[in-house]
Amino acid sequence: MSELETIDNMISITIDGTEFKAKEGEYILNAARANNVFIPAICYLTRCSPTLACRICLVEADGKQVYACNAKVKDGMNITVDTPNILEERRAIMEVYDVNHPLQCGVCDKSGECELQNYTLHLGVDSQSYMIPDTKRETANWSSVLHYDAGLCIVCERCTTVCKDMIGDAAIKTVKRGGEALDKGFKDSMPKDAYSMWNKLQKSIIAPSNGTGETNCSDCGECAAVCPVGALVSRDFVYSSNAWDLKRVPAVSAHSSDGFQIYYEVKPTSIEDRTEKIYRVTNEWNYVSLDGSARFAYDFQNTTATKDEKAFNSAIEAFKKADTIRFNSMITNEEALMLQTLKEKMGVKLYNPEVKAFQTFLNYYEASSGNSLWTTDTDSIMKKSDFVISIGSALRNDSPGMKYAFNNVQKLNKGAGLYFHPVGDTLIPTFGKNIESFNHKVGLEELALYLVLDLFADKDKLPEDVKSYIDSFKKSEKQTIQEKLVKTVKEMVLNEESGEEEEVSKKVTEMVEKEVTVTVNTLVDILGGDSSKFDATFEKMMKKKESFVMMLGEDLYYHNKAENIAKLVALVEATCNIDIVMTPPKSNALGVALICELDDEQSGYTIGYNENGDFRLSALGNGDIDMPAMNQQEGTLTSMNKRVLPTNAAVDYNGYELNDLMKELIDAPELTIDWTQKLPTDRGFKSVAFDDLPNSFENDGTDNRGYILETSNVDTELPKVEKCDESSVLDGEIAYRCNPARQFNDFTDKSHEIFEPFALYASKDKAESLGEKVEVIFDNGTITLDVIADEKMTGDIVKVADFKALEGVYDLFGGSRYKTVTLRKV
Amino acid sequence: MSLEQFKNRNVGVQSYKTLDVGTPPKTGMEKFTQVVKRSVKGELFVGLGVVMKRMLEALFKNDMHTVKYPFEKMPISPRYRAIHEMLRLLESGNYRCIGCGLCEKICISNCISMETRYDENQRKEVSEYTINFGRCIFCGYCAEVCPELAIVHGQRYETASEQRAGFSLFEDMLTPIDQLNLQQEFDGFGAVSPNADDNIKQTPLAY
Ligand code: SF4
Numbered sequence A: 001m002s003e004l005e006t007i008d009n010m011i012s013i014t015i016d017g018t019e020f021k022a023k024e025g026e027y028i029l030n031a032a033r034a035n036n037v038f039i040p041a042i043c044y045l046t047r048c049s050p051t052l053a054c055r056i057c058l059v060e061a062d063g064k065q066v067y068a069c070n071a072k073v074k075d076g077m078n079i080t081v082d083t084p085n086i087l088e089e090r091r092a093i094m095e096v097y098d099v100n101h102p103l104q105c106g107v108c109d110k111s112g113e114c115e116l117q118n119y120t121l122h123l124g125v126d127s128q129s130y131m132i133p134d135t136k137r138e139t140a141n142w143s144s145v146l147h148y149d150a151g152l153c154i155v156c157e158r159c160t161t162v163c164k165d166m167i168g169d170a171a172i173k174t175v176k177r178g179g180e181a182l183d184k185g186f187k188d189s190m191p192k193d194a195y196s197m198w199n200k201l202q203k204s205i206i207a208p209s210n211g212t213g214e215t216n217c218s219d220c221g222e223c224a225a226v227c228p229v230g231a232l233v234s235r236d237f238v239y240s241s242n243a244w245d246l247k248r249v250p251a252v253s254a255h256s257s258d259g260f261q262i263y264y265e266v267k268p269t270s271i272e273d274r275t276e277k278i279y280r281v282t283n284e285w286n287y288v289s290l291d292g293s294a295r296f297a298y299d300f301q302n303t304t305a306t307k308d309e310k311a312f313n314s315a316i317e318a319f320k321k322a323d324t325i326r327f328n329s330m331i332t333n334e335e336a337l338m339l340q341t342l343k344e345k346m347g348v349k350l351y352n353p354e355v356k357a358f359q360t361f362l363n364y365y366e367a368s369s370g371n372s373l374w375t376t377d378t379d380s381i382m383k384k385s386d387f388v389i390s391i392g393s394a395l396r397n398d399s400p401g402m403k404y405a406f407n408n409v410q411k412l413n414k415g416a417g418l419y420f421h422p423v424g425d426t427l428i429p430t431f432g433k434n435i436e437s438f439n440h441k442v443g444l445e446e447l448a449l450y451l452v453l454d455l456f457a458d459k460d461k462l463p464e465d466v467k468s469y470i471d472s473f474k475k476s477e478k479q480t481i482q483e484k485l486v487k488t489v490k491e492m493v494l495n496e497e498s499g500e501e502e503e504v505s506k507k508v509t510e511m512v513e514k515e516v517t518v519t520v521n522t523l524v525d526i527l528g529g530d531s532s533k534f535d536a537t538f539e540k541m542m543k544k545k546e547s548f549v550m551m552l553g554e555d556l557y558y559h560n561k562a563e564n565i566a567k568l569v570a571l572v573e574a575t576c577n578i579d580i581v582m583t584p585p586k587s588n589a590l591g592v593a594l595i596c597e598l599d600d601e602q603s604g605y606t607i608g609y610n611e612n613g614d615f616r617l618s619a620l621g622n623g624d625i626d627m628p629a630m631n632q633q634e635g636t637l638t639s640m641n642k643r644v645l646p647t648n649a650a651v652d653y654n655g656y657e658l659n660d661l662m663k664e665l666i667d668a669p670e671l672t673i674d675w676t677q678k679l680p681t682d683r684g685f686k687s688v689a690f691d692d693l694p695n696s697f698e699n700d701g702t703d704n705r706g707y708i709l710e711t712s713n714v715d716t717e718l719p720k721v722e723k724c725d726e727s728s729v730l731d732g733e734i735a736y737r738c739n740p741a742r743q744f745n746d747f748t749d750k751s752h753e754i755f756e757p758f759a760l761y762a763s764k765d766k767a768e769s770l771g772e773k774v775e776v777i778f779d780n781g782t783i784t785l786d787v788i789a790d791e792k793m794t795g796d797i798v799k800v801a802d803f804k805a806l807e808g809v810y811d812l813f814g815g816s817r818y819k820t821v822t823l824r825k826v
Numbered sequence B: 001m002s003l004e005q006f007k008n009r010n011v012g013v014q015s016y017k018t019l020d021v022g023t024p025p026k027t028g029m030e031k032f033t034q035v036v037k038r039s040v041k042g043e044l045f046v047g048l049g050v051v052m053k054r055m056l057e058a059l060f061k062n063d064m065h066t067v068k069y070p071f072e073k074m075p076i077s078p079r080y081r082a083i084h085e086m087l088r089l090l091e092s093g094n095y096r097c098i099g100c101g102l103c104e105k106i107c108i109s110n111c112i113s114m115e116t117r118y119d120e121n122q123r124k125e126v127s128e129y130t131i132n133f134g135r136c137i138f139c140g141y142c143a144e145v146c147p148e149l150a151i152v153h154g155q156r157y158e159t160a161s162e163q164r165a166g167f168s169l170f171e172d173m174l175t176p177i178d179q180l181n182l183q184q185e186f187d188g189f190g191a192v193s194p195n196a197d198d199n200i201k202q203t204p205l206a207y
């Protein structure tokens, strides 16, 4: 959006006599927040829909009382935050919230950062005027990470809202709690809004939406993060520390490529052991939502490390004779630059199977589209997109940030979505009413892109051959359709009174078969859809849609036709009004892809950095020399939103760092973060010192963390694309390299709050047929795995986890994410 | 910040009452007369006489005017701030501390440290608690802030020790369960004020 446009959309409003600028169509509350004006509000979450549960955000706008979280600003609007009547309402609301609220602040986990405490004090509630008998409200554990204390819950519905509007699982909802009915006398004696809020509050409580006691969700913990009181807390954290004792260390989530903002919250381990320990991870939940790995995989630090000189010397020896360094994406930009410098100076090969395919794909994409990187990011998707297409990514597992964006668009932007993936997922279609999922065969990803071209491209811009290829899928067909026909039939009926038969005429609808000629888009059928219904559905989906976006995932990078796919993507960009965003596979894959020149093969003496090798550097503490884990080092990570983000060390590290080795081997600066400034500017990095990188959000949600990579685009000709080779479709028993949600690497696995095992995941039916344990036989090896049923999966494809580097799953799959395998019960 | 308040050094003068101590001698002659008067009066012997009287009382009337420290100790004011005690609930015998951590937070010399956990009865349990008496300045904040009247100052004022750091654990300070009947309610810092009842409004309850 250009500067001018932004200004054009700004209107002026007056709050308490001061004039402010606001974006048109924005809620009053958001406009006030963006201008640093405080309006009390409990239930509203910035990126979710208003629920009107608390009603405390009452303000007067142009003489009328409205809810600030739900009323939009108008040009020239005059807003008063406090009027005597509103103050009375607010105070009554807070008094009601305090009715029967356990006097438990002394032990409550939220004490000190509790919004109920804060607003009770803010509104000066020093006495209580209301009462009602209490109902017993039980505490419960909803999952392996969630602890719910119903007694403390103020039913603000923030948890249910974030789970539905942001996370997409909609795993919790408000249910009846059987509370006592309100005394009718209150209706007349107390402020109106306070009464209706109380009426609702008294009736409801939160519970898992599936009716069981378990949420069975993706365990992201976001509901607990947004809870304003101590009702929802992580099971591990309950009663373990007061909020005010914890020191916040700003950092970046280390595992997925989302680059979520997080704080590691640390304090001494115990009275005897004063080394700092991470007690929990929190986030700025109004601006960022975490997944389970970001929130719960935090204690993966290398605790045993010491400065072992012998190991150091053998590491130097190993580096001197090394032919290859094998590493993955769990590495900072600075370290990646060190390895690249090492390659330049000492000629070692850099081998990184996790990133290589992605890097190659990016190069193809750049060559054919002229864009150095994709054109949008998850933040702008959530802000404006209303049609999302996802291809080649197991959204629920690969990329939490994309999943949230996909879902958020459906919920907040009245969006629609197309989801193409070989593995069926029952969750995605529940995100919204306008979602079509295509479970196509493995290898038909190109056709999915052709379908996108067919549906969205400006046909005049498409090259002839592409047009005719697409048209070749359109078949005119004679179809027999059932048609309703209303007929009048005459019938003889016995008239009971007279006992005589009479003729009566009756209207009957009859289904008749009729032959018609229709154009069938067989592309839809080939991709697993139903062409007879699709046209109508698609027409409905397209209503009032303006901003389109396509999410691309890891399957495409590992595709044997990756180059053609990249060209097709470029063609989509050139001919359709669609923005592109890609998911870098895991952690800092984008940083590595931009900084390192990766080699195709490993050979000779190999140093493994958190990977297999002849000499192993390991932040897991199981290698030949210790390295700091991501929560023990400073540095920057590059996220899928094309941001270079600073992360900080949360816990102590006592061993050597990669930079210490570099100092011995090549001409390296004193500190790791001295490399930050040297990141390659020709790849979009900026020459900014680590300590100068900002790390904050603004009140209106603007992300100010780090900086955005400079991207370039040059005009290119339309790429020459090939047809899809349908013969390369995989059939038979297929394994898909894919981790369970919350698991990304050895570090998530090491964390004590991550429970998803290294296993084979299959749909319920498939898992039943496979039994408890199987041997998965690839052409170049086998692996034996436990079978776990994933209730949200459908179809026969099985997922093989890859998060344990030493199990060599990447090697088994080779350059592909799907393989035909033999599954043998053991 | 203005320095006005620091420049006014007549702090509290307004409410002082001056005792009538007569006028001190001014001239040399006056001073000389005062010395002579006092010497002739024999004030020294008045003092000696008092001592003799008390000694005789102690020896023959068993009326002692000193205590045999350390075997005996004088009672001290409830407001004296000595080594801490941890009190128990009189009815159940449970310790009163709820693990709120306010004492740890308020402690001005940062000498309280505690650990808590979620126990089997779904309650917050204090699993470890220490005070480092080498650092404690006996300010009384902890006792004052404690919402449960759990941590209080006791009567043990001998704090000399061989080491700078001297840690007391929860058990050391806790009223022994067999002496629960001897536990004294605390009147000092942090205790409920005598007119507390007048100062609070009751919360209405519907049962
Ligand atoms: S939720 Fe807030 S008000 Fe309620 S007990 Fe906890 S800290 Fe106190």
Ligand code: SF4
Pocket: A152, A153, A154, A155, A156, A157, A158, A159, A160, A206, A223, A226, A227, A228, A229, A231, A232
């Ligand atoms: S659990 Fe927390 S977030 Fe959810 S409704 Fe209750 S108070 Fe609100």
Ligand code: SF4
Pocket: B106, B107, B108, B109, B110, B111, B112, B131, B135, B136, B137, B138, B139, B140, B141, B142, B143
């Ligand atoms: S008396 Fe003062 S210094 Fe000593 S423990 Fe209590 S708060 Fe800390």
Ligand code: SF4
Pocket: B096, B097, B098, B099, B100, B101, B102, B103, B104, B142, B145, B146, B147, B148, B149, B150, B151
């Ligand atoms: S203030 Fe009192 S109740 Fe709170 S932790 Fe300290 S001793 Fe325990």
Ligand code: FES
Pocket: A040, A041, A042, A043, A044, A050, A051, A052, A053, A054, A055, A056, A057, A058, A067, A068, A069, A070
């Ligand atoms: S914030 Fe507007 S109703 Fe709760």
